[in-house]
Amino acid sequence: xxxxxxxxxxxQLFVIVVGGGKMGYNLTKLLIKEGHxxxxxxxxxxxxxxxxxxxxxxxxxxxxxxxETLKAIGTNRANVMVAVTGxxxxxxxxxxxxxxxxxxxxxxxxxxxxxxxxxFSTLGVDAVVNTTKIVNSLIEKxxxxxxxxxxxxxxxxxxxxxxxxxxxxxxxxxxxIKEIKMPEDCLIVSIIREGEVVFPHGNxxxxxxxxxxxxxxxxxxxxxxNIIS
Amino acid sequence: xxxxxxxxxxxxxxxxxxxEKDKNNTVIVMDKNSNALNRLGKDFTGQIIQADGTDMQExxxxxxxxxxxxxxxxxxxxxxxxxxxxxxxxxxxxxAIARVDDPIRAKAFExxxxxxxxxxxxxxxxxxxxxxxxxxxxxxxEDEE
Numbered sequence: 379x380x381x382x383x384x385x386x387x388x389x390q391l392f393v394i395v396v397g398g399g400k401m402g403y404n405l406t407k408l409l410i411k412e413g414h415x416x417x418x419x420x421x422x423x424x425x426x427x428x429x430x431x432x433x434x435x436x437x438x439x440x441x442x443x444x445x446e447t448l449k450a451i452g453t454n455r456a457n458v459m460v461a462v463t464g465x466x467x468x469x470x471x472x473x474x475x476x477x478x479x480x481x482x483x484x485x486x487x488x489x490x491x492x493x494x495x496x497x498f499s500t501l502g503v504d505a506v507v508n509t510t511k512i513v514n515s516l517i518e519k520x521x522x523x524x525x526x527x528x529x530x531x532x533x534x535x536x537x538x539x540x541x542x543x544x545x546x547x548x549x550x551x552x553x554x555i556k557e558i559k560m561p562e563d564c565l566i567v568s569i570i571r572e573g574e575v576v577f578p579h580g581n582x583x584x585x586x587x588x589x590x591x592x593x594x595x596x597x598x599x600x601x602x603x604n605i606i607s
Numbered sequence: 608x609x610x611x612x613x614x615x616x617x618x619x620x621x622x623x624x625x626x627e628k629d630k631n632n633t634v635i636v637m638d639k640n641s642n643a644l645n646r647l648g649k650d651f652t653g654q655i656i657q658a659d660g661t662d663m664q665e666x667x668x669x670x671x672x673x674x675x676x677x678x679x680x681x682x683x684x685x686x687x688x689x690x691x692x693x694x695x696x697x698x699x700x701x702x703a704i705a706r707v708d709d710p711i712r713a714k715a716f717e718x719x720x721x722x723x724x725x726x727x728x729x730x731x732x733x734x735x736x737x738x739x740x741x742x743x744x745x746x747x748x749e750d751e752e
Binding site for chain 2: 446491493
């Protein structure tokens with residue numbers, strides 16, 4: 379068998395993160411830790427000077443919605459553009475510019491106003507992170523077990539990646555994945571087990587406490603909920 | 608024609624009043640700041656709406672009936688672009704115009720079917736013309752001497 383350690387763990391990506399708030403800052407640190415090339419762009423001088431001592435070459439001061447900035451930071455080389463400022467319009471425009479001017483394959487925008495979710499997908503942003511909705515789901519999760527927490531929305535908003543935890547009264551416990559009658563257009567893409575990522579196969583057995591990452595077509599969510607709880 | 612204008616600064620106000628003069632036009636002006644809307648004065652006959660132009664929901668009522676022309680004139684390039692895109696893509700406005708101060712950004716978004724105008728480029732052209740004219744005048748004056 380091939381020794382997996384010989385092959386590179388993962389492709390190194392160049393990720394541009396726009397907006398040095400808590401979300402952008404933590405995301406940048408996480409991506410650096412994972413071995414990616416990351417550049418955080420922050421337009422506010424005061425905030426930049428707070429970030430600079432720790433992040434150094436990984437932080438750049440400028441307005442990423444300005445075409446000059448995009449050029450200066452080498453956007454043409456980027457694999458992923460993540461816009462997580464607090465302003466929806468700014469996030470949208472940055473993602474679109476990355477697409478139109480630099481053909482960045484993957485753009486991700488944070489949305490603060492949930493009402494804007496549809497339009498972002500319509501306008502070509504590949505994935506949106508709806509912070510308001512996630513927080514809301516997390517709050518609901520406290521009272522409603524077997525809750526499906528939206529993690530990511532894919533192009534068009536028709537496909538979602540959800541996270542759901544397998545609690546003690548779940549019907550899935552001790553079942554092999556191939557035994558589970560999943561809805562159409564639904565796939566368990568990974569399992570988070572005790573902080574480690576498990577890539578699931580048909581023979582993988584679901585355990586209590588597992589966190590399932592499920593990619594699903596939006597209209598199948600009700601069916602999934604029935605299967606899980 | 609039904610015309611919706613977002614942003615009631617100096618420019619928004621003047622455009623709104625100009626459009627209003629044609630009695631065949633229905634003019635709607637939106638701004639998130641009520642003080643800005645006061646610029647229009649008591650005599651303005653169009654509709655005035657206090658609303659945030661980057662909130663999709665605000666458009667459902669305003670854009671319910673087909674909009675012929677949507678013009679975004681706030682001082683934020685990004686707000687204008689997003690608003691014009693909402694008008695064009697979601698509400699199928701026949702024409703969507705956005706003020707974009709960054710010339711390269713203005714050009715990039717033309718490709719997405721919104722019309723843009725760039726005060727920076729217009730100002731630059733005007734100034735170049737003024738400079739050219741005045742240097743011509745000087746040259747003429749020297750010739751006469």
